[in-house]
Amino acid sequence: MLQKQITPAQIYGGSDIKEKEFNTWFGTLLLDDEGRIDDCILFDNDPEMLAAVVVKLQKEMLPVPLRRPDIREAAIECGFVKLDEEYDILLRDVCIRAVKNQISRADADDSRIIQAVEALDDIDRNVNELGERLFEWYGRYFPELDMTGEELARFVSTYGSRTNVPSDHHLFEKASRSMGPELSFTDEEIIRAFANNICSLYDTRRYIENYINNSMGSVAPNLCNVAGASLGARLMSMAGSLEKLASFPSSTVQVIGANRALFKHLRTKAPSPKHGIIFNHPFIKNAPWWQRGKIARTLASRISLASRTDFYSGEPDTSIILCLEKKLEIIRKANPVPPKREPQKKSPVRGKSRKGKQGSRGKMKGGKN
Amino acid sequence: MLVRELYSGAYELDSGDRKMLATRNMMPGMSVYGERLIIEEDIEYRLWDPGRSKLGSMLLKKFDIPIEQDSTVLYLGAASGTTVSHVSDMLMDGLVYALEFSPRTMRDLVQLCEIRPNIIPIFADANKPHSYAHIVEKADVIFQDIAQPNQAEIAAINSKYFLGEEGYLMLSIKSRSIDTIANPRKVFREELAKLQNDFSIEFEVLDRKELAPFHEDHLGVLAKRFMG
Numbered sequence A: 001m002l003q004k005q006i007t008p009a010q011i012y013g014g015s016d017i018k019e020k021e022f023n024t025w026f027g028t029l030l031l032d033d034e035g036r037i038d039d040c041i042l043f044d045n046d047p048e049m050l051a052a053v054v055v056k057l058q059k060e061m062l063p064v065p066l067r068r069p070d071i072r073e074a075a076i077e078c079g080f081v082k083l084d085e086e087y088d089i090l091l092r093d094v095c096i097r098a099v100k101n102q103i104s105r106a107d108a109d110d111s112r113i114i115q116a117v118e119a120l121d122d123i124d125r126n127v128n129e130l131g132e133r134l135f136e137w138y139g140r141y142f143p144e145l146d147m148t149g150e151e152l153a154r155f156v157s158t159y160g161s162r163t164n165v166p167s168d169h170h171l172f173e174k175a176s177r178s179m180g181p182e183l184s185f186t187d188e189e190i191i192r193a194f195a196n197n198i199c200s201l202y203d204t205r206r207y208i209e210n211y212i213n214n215s216m217g218s219v220a221p222n223l224c225n226v227a228g229a230s231l232g233a234r235l236m237s238m239a240g241s242l243e244k245l246a247s248f249p250s251s252t253v254q255v256i257g258a259n260r261a262l263f264k265h266l267r268t269k270a271p272s273p274k275h276g277i278i279f280n281h282p283f284i285k286n287a288p289w290w291q292r293g294k295i296a297r298t299l300a301s302r303i304s305l306a307s308r309t310d311f312y313s314g315e316p317d318t319s320i321i322l323c324l325e326k327k328l329e330i331i332r333k334a335n336p337v338p339p340k341r342e343p344q345k346k347s348p349v350r351g352k353s354r355k356g357k358q359g360s361r362g363k364m365k366g367g368k369n
Numbered sequence B: 001m002l003v004r005e006l007y008s009g010a011y012e013l014d015s016g017d018r019k020m021l022a023t024r025n026m027m028p029g030m031s032v033y034g035e036r037l038i039i040e041e042d043i044e045y046r047l048w049d050p051g052r053s054k055l056g057s058m059l060l061k062k063f064d065i066p067i068e069q070d071s072t073v074l075y076l077g078a079a080s081g082t083t084v085s086h087v088s089d090m091l092m093d094g095l096v097y098a099l100e101f102s103p104r105t106m107r108d109l110v111q112l113c114e115i116r117p118n119i120i121p122i123f124a125d126a127n128k129p130h131s132y133a134h135i136v137e138k139a140d141v142i143f144q145d146i147a148q149p150n151q152a153e154i155a156a157i158n159s160k161y162f163l164g165e166e167g168y169l170m171l172s173i174k175s176r177s178i179d180t181i182a183n184p185r186k187v188f189r190e191e192l193a194k195l196q197n198d199f200s201i202e203f204e205v206l207d208r209k210e211l212a213p214f215h216e217d218h219l220g221v222l223a224k225r226f227m228g
């Protein structure tokens, strides 16, 4: 969109000229030392294109020269518009377009990801139920077959009756000696169609997962970077939106997904739960148990920061993950071995928090289902 | 009903038993956020609830409001435009740049901008004036209503970027967004000191008053850019 724009370096061949370049919504002004206009490169008077310029400049956040002309006066001086009224009308049109574009990206996007996450959950529920039916149904004809889930569905969809298992298949022996009755042709067709549907649900599931992985990078790049695409998407979905996630204190982020334990905590003043879905993050999962609490706190605070950065600026900021890694390193170094004391003999305060941990672990299972 | 102009474009309607703040409706027949419309001698006014607007309460607190008919105003923290709509009414011949960074509220604000010709919406973070310096011109007045811990800093950097030499800064300071437990008076004193000393721009504070009973724990400030 900006191919027409010539950089000052191209004109003057200098690099120190850079700070005397003032990029405005209607063109680039080249300034002299006093901040007066030396030259200007104007854009076309096309609102849609100018709106794209506004959005782009807002993202780039180029440095602005301290001494610079007023941009309204500059627009008239450079001949971009003739009258003040003309300036007002065009700028308003351009800014409204720019803002619409920005907000539709800012919050329509997280909702499409949330829909996708919820669709995954729907598929999981259905696929489990259908899988159990297939297991029971097909099991009557081939009880020795030791398969479930996707593997079973693929098997039935490929071979149908066990008599179709080819002789070079590792299950050929089992299939030919099965004590299950033969499948009639009609039954085989029906069972196969049923299995085909389960397979296609698994395909769709993978398709959606890919979609989430790919879009998280543009919708919430920092959250995706820190939490991973699927955990990040899940946090957004449980919070309700990226905006809500961004508004939560990190202590809440830490327990998102531990709902039952959390409600119990709020209702009965039971110790607050420590296991939200962020415990599925490999940083925590792979850590020794005595480091997990500390890592969870750090991770939650970084996730919180990442979602705020995504919500308010949308710009990737690698310092968030770098800082997280540094902090994890410190935690690992500071806590190399498990605490010595027997859990039972801990001080009362500690004992209490341990109980909380156990309680919430129990609840986690409930929360996950 | 008795109509008296308090400031350019802002009126007091006196019904005998009650005085009400209002602006002259630039878009007759249209209420923006459910406020009442009152027609008096063929002129339509929109009632302005000072309890819902820092600027409205500053008017009633008799601040010497520097907004003129033809001013250029930069409004930081426009939210969905409740107050901005009244500023828009006051600016018969001026322009208000309305800045807000929450997408949800921006959605409402854009709708208002589409109806009114003198509001320019900007979706940006007030901490980063260089991200909108390519849009905003020199302003006669900067009005800031942003509940952030670094309110003074935000006001200072925006003034540095956009406030004209003779420009005014109007600021609403919310003590609880700076320190939840400290005595508001102490917070106000510190924020004013910050504003006057901490940044590479100088202000002369012309007026300051607490905005109670309209807004508890808020201080209104009117300052002028100080040219040494």
Ligand SMILES: C[S@@+](CC[C@H](N)C(=O)[O-])C[C@H]1O[C@@H](n2cnc3c(N)ncnc32)[C@H](O)[C@@H]1O
Pocket (backbone or CB within 6 Å): B052, B053, B054, B076, B077, B078, B079, B080, B081, B082, B083, B084, B099, B100, B101, B102, B105, B124, B125, B126, B127, B145, B146, B147, B148
């Ligand atoms: C108290 S409300 C303003 C109410 C509005 N002035 C009125 O009277 O109608 C504060 C607004 O500032 C916005 N805000 C807070 N921090 C901001 C920032 N850094 N940049 C832009 N807007 C911000 C908030 O989203 C919120 O809408």
